[in-house]
Amino acid sequence: DNNGNKILASKSCSLTPSLLAVAFLSSFGSSMLYGYNLAVVNSPAQYIKQFYNQTIVARNGTSQNDEALTLFYSVTVSVFAIGGMIGSLMVGMLVTRFGRKGTLVRITYLVFIAGALMGFSRMFASPEMIITGRFITGLHSGISLSVVPMYLGEIAPKNLRGFLGLVPSIFICLGVFVAQILGLHELLGKEEHWPLFLSLVVIPTTIQLMLLPWFPESPRYLLIEKKNVHATITGEDGVNIQAEIEEMQEEQRSMSSVETVSVIGLLRDRSVRWQVITVVVVNIGMQLSGIDAIWFYTNAIFENAGIPLPEIQYTTVGTGAIEVIAGCIGCFTIERLGRKPLMIGGFTFMGICCAGITLSLLFQVHYISVACVVGIIAGFCIGPAGVPFLMTAELFKQSHRPAAYIVAGCLNWMSNFTVGFVFPFLQMSAGAYCYLVFFGVCMAVAVYVFFIIPETKNKTFVEISQMFAAMNGTLEEESTELGHNLKLTKMNGYGAIDMENGVIEKNK
Known part of the structure; x- marks a missing residue:
């Protein structure tokens, strides 16, 4: 740029090793932790309750009844969602x-x-240390669940945005699966191992902290918001990034302001x-689809189905494996099928299965x-688990995107907390018919997606906005031209941007 910073770029139509590496690394140290923390407290639940009781006896000399211990444990579980909502x-402020990358590194x-x-x-x-730790992990997950898809959506070429946008959902499923495996009694599912089990979150984070700083920041953030492009994704010699630069310029010209819009705005x-x-519809629908209730009561459903109690943990691990497989299916088919078929098919299949549980x-x-x-788990992981986060990135331009993720994230966590709090009462009052509520939500969201949302596959952010x-x-209005146009020159075999000249040249 005009400060002498070099710009590296990827091909706009191919998946480079660097692009794949940054997608995997950002998801590995962030999204996977969310899935891990969802499932990590299930296996050692009885040991954590025993620890709480022993600590209270040592402090006060009196033992707690089952209701009090259940309340303590419920706080331990639910404080994760409270931290997520705050995160x-x-x-918006952090990104x-x-x-985008800077926020992931700092958190x-x-x-x-x-x-x-x-x-x-x-x-x-100290039980307080567990509760505080769960709150802080929720804070991290609340931030990273929005920042990772935002980051990947901005660095990905339009023809790969769907594939890279669903990579985080695969790692969420993988995190749940890893927690289920490590929670087996043969591994860390023993009383002496539960503190280690809870603290293993530092391992993927350490790897991310060591490697992610070496990867580039979002080029849209640097160019459109900061007007100071340092680097994009490293590519091969002779790549043509002219189309990507022109797309970013077009997005910038289409905005009335490059200032980040507030939530109220x-x-x-x-x-x-x-x-x-x-x-609002897809994020609330994602959580009110019943997936959280299914995850929470999976063991009880399997027990009622006659599966022997010692074998339930292995059956639960099997569902975790299905989550990962379904997530991979969605990730590798989204660019061929599009966003709408995965959303409509996923929600419809979940609705049918919810009605099936009632019957x-x-x-x-x-x-x-x-x-x-x-x-229900497979249908959720194929589409509804990841596409709403991707759609939040695609439906908004640079100036509106952070505020959109605040709205989406807050609704997501509030709905998550609401389902966990309301479902036991709903189950007591409605019995088997409670799953028909989830059936109604799933079918309503599927109908909304079918009739309202246009297909965004292989579209630029400006094209989506115009749709x-x-x-x-409203009519799309062109804003004034940039005070400084861009010129693409060659620097050490890669593309470089010159802010002082008025044309864009491609690499030669």
Whole structure:
């Protein structure tokens, strides 16, 4: 750029090793931790309760009843969602100040603090350290769940945005699967190992902290917001990044301002009305689809189906493997099928399986309920698990994207917490019919996606915005030209941008 910084770029139509590496690395140290922390407290639940009781006896001389211990454990589980909701509210401020990659690097320190608190909690006989550690891991997950898809959506070429956008959902499923495997009694599912089990989150974070700083920041953030492009994705000699630069320039010209829009500004902006409604519908629908209730009550459903208690843990691991496989299917088919088919198919299949659980409970056909549980998990991981995060990146331009992720993340975590709190009461009042509520939500979201949301496969951010312009009743207006145009020159075999000249030249 005009400060002498070199710019490295990838081909706009191919998946380079560097692009794949940054997608895997950012997801490995962030998204996978979210899945791991969802499942890590299930296996050692009884040991954590025993630790709480022993600590309270040592402090007060009196033992706690089962209701009090269940309350303590419920706080331990639910405080993760509270931390996540608070973290999601911080996303806009962090990504605007530190960038996408910069935010991911900086929040790794939260995981080290949380891992230390949970790992040494038994040594210091402090249940408060576990609860605080869970809150901090939730804070990290609330931030990273929005920042990772935002980062990957901005660095990915339009023809690979869907594939890279679903990589985090694969790692979420992988995190759940790893926690289920390590939680087996033969591994870390023993009383003496639960502090280590909780603190293993520091391992992937350490790897991410060592390697991620060497990868580039989002070029859209650097060019459009900071006007100071340092680097994009490293590529081969002779690549042509002219199309990518022109696309970013077009996006910048189409915005009335490069300033980041606040959440209030986003909600008041008539030009993105249907995009905001879409984000609200798909993110609330993702959590109210019943997936959280299924995950929470999987063991009880399997037990009612007649599976022997010692074998339930292995059956649960099997569902984790199905999650990973389904996530991979969605990731490798999204660029061929598109976003809408995965969303419509996933929600429809989940709805049918929710109705199937109701029927199986009414007619006492328990093996059908097991199949429906597996079907709900598979349907969720194929599309609804990852596409809403990807769509949040695709439906908004650079100036509106951070605020959109704040709205999406906050709704996501609030809905997650609501399902966990309300479902037991819903189950007591409605019995087997409670799953029909999830059936209704799934089918309603599928209908909304079918009739309202346009297909965004292989479209630029500006093209997607123009598709929504007619729905919003607005016209796309060109903003004033940049004060400094860009010129692409050759520097050490790669493309370089010169801010002082008025044309764009491609690499020669």
